[in-house]
Amino acid sequence: MHKWEAIEAFVSVVHHQSFSRAAEDLGVSKSHVSKQIAALESRLAAQLLVRTTRSLAVTEVGQAFYLRCQDILATLREAEDAVLDLQEKPRGRLRMTVAGAFGEEFIAPAAADFMSQNPGLAIELDFNNRLVDLIAEGYDLAVRAGTLQDSSLIARRICNRRLVTCASPAYLARYGEPEDIHALVNHNCLVGTLNTWRFRDGQRNFDITVDGNWRSNNGRALAHAAAADLGLVQLPDFYVRDALDAGTLKTVLEPYNPTDTAVWAVYPHNRHLSAKVRLFVSYLAEVLA
Known part of the structure; x- marks a missing residue:
């Protein structure tokens, strides 16, 4: 057991690049982690880390050992999950990463409800x-929206997500509604992290570059700016749903709405998919439908 504890400590230190953060992650003291690493290096007769008061570096031997240990710990977690899943109950820790307002509004409440139904489960929502x-x-899984990049991960669609281009009625009365996407060059486009918007032409989805005098990496900030008559905005529908219902925003360019903007649950291609992941993903697909 002490050997595995030392290996887990070493992997955490390399991952976090910090003894303090590794200790916090493992729920032990920094001195305990340091002793585990020292004992591991002594047993292996090899220096794995180079430590100074201000920096931490992994030696060449340490990097090779880290990569092997990652695989070993992943296999151990799979073995634990396989035993827990004999009861077909979600147990253990479910660690997931989500982004932005969609996670706040939909994933967090769903995760809380799922955990209340499964008291043997612990959830970490990042x-x-x-x-x-x-x-x-x-991480056990991620919830991602939009177009997924090619990867070795498994992705399951859990709900549709519609991208909406809209502006306030006052802005449209002043500057006119764009008849097609080419007319966007004549409009103030409020942009987010990227200065591209996605549209559809027939069956083809494509991105175009837009420009404006308001930029924010926060969807709600963009929605508020559009409602304040500052310009056009393109956002997932859940950001602007209430404003559209209230009439403070109005959709434009609807025939050009893209079609590949679903929300996905993404998880590693493990040999054994744990019950906690499988059942939670199914639960998300059910409640978000």
Whole structure:
């Protein structure tokens, strides 16, 4: 057991690039982690890490050992999940990453309800906009929206997500409604993290570059700016649903709405898919439908 504990400590230190964060992740003291690493290096007769007061580096031997240990720990987790799944009950820790307002509004409540129905489960919900490496960072699944990149991960569609281009009635009365996507060059387009919007031409989806005097990486901020008559905006429908119902925003260019903007549950291609992942993904698909 002490050997596995030391290996787990080493993998966590390399992953976090910090003894302190590794200790926090493992729920032990920093000195305990340091002792585990020292004992591991002594047993292997090899230096795995180079430590100074200000930096931490992995040696060449340490990097090779880290990659092997990652695979070993993943196999151990699969073995534990296989035993837990004999009862077909979601148990253990379910660690997932989600992004933005969709996660706040839909995934978090669904996860809370699922956990209340399965008291043997612990859930860790990480809100993060970056593209997380699920395997390297130890996540069970991610909830991602839009067009997925090719990968070795498994993706299951859990619900549709519609992209909406809209503006306030006052803005449209002043500048006119764009008749097609080419007319967007004559409009102030409120942009997010990317300065591209997605549209459809027949069966083909494509991106175009837009420009404007308002930029924000927050969907609600963009929706508020559009409602304040500042310009056109393209957002997932859940950001602007209430404003559209209230009439403070109005959709435009509806024939050009893209068709590949679903929400997906993405998880590693493990030899054994744990009950906690399988059942939670099915639950999401049911409640979000």
